[in-house]
Amino acid sequence: MDEAITLDKIIAALADSPLFTSLDAAELAEIGGITEVARLNSGQYVYRQGEAADAWYVVFEGRAEVDQRAATGATRTIATLEKGSLFGEIAVLDGSPRPATVLAIEPMSVFRFRRDAFDALLQEGSLAAYKLVAAMARLLSERHRQLTNQIVELLGDDNPVALSVRYEAGGVPASRRLE
Numbered sequence: 001m002d003e004a005i006t007l008d009k010i011i012a013a014l015a016d017s018p019l020f021t022s023l024d025a026a027e028l029a030e031i032g033g034i035t036e037v038a039r040l041n042s043g044q045y046v047y048r049q050g051e052a053a054d055a056w057y058v059v060f061e062g063r064a065e066v067d068q069r070a071a072t073g074a075t076r077t078i079a080t081l082e083k084g085s086l087f088g089e090i091a092v093l094d095g096s097p098r099p100a101t102v103l104a105i106e107p108m109s110v111f112r113f114r115r116d117a118f119d120a121l122l123q124e125g126s127l128a129a130y131k132l133v134a135a136m137a138r139l140l141s142e143r144h145r146q147l148t149n150q151i152v153e154l155l156g157d158d159n160p161v162a163l164s165v166r167y168e169a170g171g172v173p174a175s176r177r178l179e
Contacts, residue, residue, distance in 0.1 A: 027128035034117040046102040053091030062108020
């Protein structure tokens, strides 16, 4: 991990990540231009639950745990992040505080994409930035689908509990029942 991470290495690593597969070489270079590299020691926080979201990340090397604190105060590990994992994008996309804590569990390097730099690319009409937003939407949709399936499996056929999810579209409240 002591070796320098050059722009060429950043671009090559991004090209290998599923999130970036729709980008061509010029677009990868454009995104590489706003990429920062952060190195963390084991036990160091990338960010903590409740903090303002100022960046999203991709793991270059190493591993981290995603922990979430419930209203009861109990903390649970909800995911492990490894090479190529994208994280932090939800809070950056919607402006909400961090919903979880990310802690390096071994020395790691991450690519950090500052919200203001990424937003500037969007404002400039960068096709690369728009392709990444579309890829994030696909990823979030997949995660949502997996989570819904897990909830249904946990409830089982004999559980009388009905889940109700409230969606707000255009400021108009709407309810939808999960079956």
